[in-house]
Amino acid sequence: MTVELRPVTAKNWQALIKLQVREDQRNFVASNLYSIAESQFGFEDEDGHWDLIPCGVYADGEPVGFAMYCLNMNHPRFRAFIARLMTDEKFQGQGHGRAAMQQMLELFRADERIQAVGISYEPENEVARRLYASLGFVEPGELLDGETLAILNLR
Numbered sequence: 001m002t003v004e005l006r007p008v009t010a011k012n013w014q015a016l017i018k019l020q021v022r023e024d025q026r027n028f029v030a031s032n033l034y035s036i037a038e039s040q041f042g043f044e045d046e047d048g049h050w051d052l053i054p055c056g057v058y059a060d061g062e063p064v065g066f067a068m069y070c071l072n073m074n075h076p077r078f079r080a081f082i083a084r085l086m087t088d089e090k091f092q093g094q095g096h097g098r099a100a101m102q103q104m105l106e107l108f109r110a111d112e113r114i115q116a117v118g119i120s121y122e123p124e125n126e127v128a129r130r131l132y133a134s135l136g137f138v139e140p141g142e143l144l145d146g147e148t149l150a151i152l153n154l155r
């Protein structure tokens, strides 16, 4: 199986907004429609402007999930942040979430300006916590907007 991240375009955004998590997972992630809207503008915080890069997750050419990362080369702790990751309820548990994470991390490793990557998740999201910990993310013991923060040092 080939899993790839593809840009969100005029051709695929309607297929990507149809992808959904299970009802009991809806408080773990924003809808893909919201994320794609948000990505048009990026966001500002005390460390400056973050660009948001939304991606479709494709398995053997079929859309199965969605991811979005942010970049801010002025951030003092992590210049990359994984803002969204979801696999449609019909395709979960088949390795797509892990593969999408690995592909984002490869992109970041290839950019020598990015020294660390941040991610955050609801404290009760055990599946996410275990997945990210297995990829090397470590919790410094802080909350970010009420979510557990984890950081992976790349270099």
Ligand SMILES: CC(C)(COP(=O)(O)OP(=O)(O)OC[C@H]1O[C@@H](n2cnc3c(N)ncnc32)[C@H](O)[C@@H]1OP(=O)(O)O)[C@@H](O)C(=O)NCCC(=O)NCCS
Residues within 6 Å of the ligand: 021, 022, 025, 028, 029, 084, 085, 086, 087, 088, 091, 092, 093, 094, 095, 096, 097, 098, 099, 120, 121, 122, 125, 127, 128, 131, 134
């Ligand atoms: C988190 C999420 C993206 C994982 O996607 P996925 O495609 O199912 O992930 P994978 O199939 O690659 O599985 C990753 C690991 O999680 C485990 N896992 C997946 N679903 C699970 C479940 N329901 N219960 C227990 N473990 C589960 C897998 O066994 C796998 O572990 P392993 O690699 O050690 O065997 C998906 O569960 C999801 O969309 N959840 C709702 C949204 C969400 O929580 N996003 C993260 C916000 S921070």
